[in-house]
Amino acid sequence: MGKFTLGKSKEEAKGMLPEGNIKITQLGAKKVCVVRNGENVFAFEQHCPHRGALLKDGHINGHEEIICPLHSYRFDLKTGRLASGGSCGDLEVYKASLTEGGLEIHL
Template identity: 50%
Template sequence: MSKKYTLGANREGAINLLPDGIIKLVQVGSTKVCLVRMAEAVYAFQHLCPHQAASLYEGKVNGMGQVICPLHHYRFDMKTGDVMSGTCPDLKTFPAKLTEEGIVIYI
């Protein structure tokens, strides 16, 4: 069973907390996750690469909705967590969305 967390007090505040295309590292309950907003879509995923535990917070986001690991440049689909290049397990993702109440994440 997942637990619901809300970041920000409202939609505008959430947008200000999470600039478009920037990876933010946040603590949600007892879990650290990376958050990325691309226009109206919000993605939440594990903060360490499943390959060699590099910090994805230090990675980059490309225009195809992928996060790129800073260590070996493996690419992961931020929506599904699927590894798109490289040989390692898929990335764990968490349901997240931008709402009128803020950014809602389910851990």
């Protein structure tokens, strides 16, 4: 679907995304969750692949995993792979990086 850029510089993008704070952003027709851990940024679908809970209300642990607020399944933010929980599909993740021109997300 293309590349989206948030902010005009790395510093501006970091300011828009306080560390560990999961934000929902509209990119074209799609809403995605975005979170920052230091210099690493992650973008992923907003609904949990298990039962559709809003992942914005979850939290990030020290292993760069998102923990769903509903049943506490964990998903690796780099790969989307289910890290712990029952059986469900993987989380859809998108390529995201902090660049000198802002936060780039590829859908």
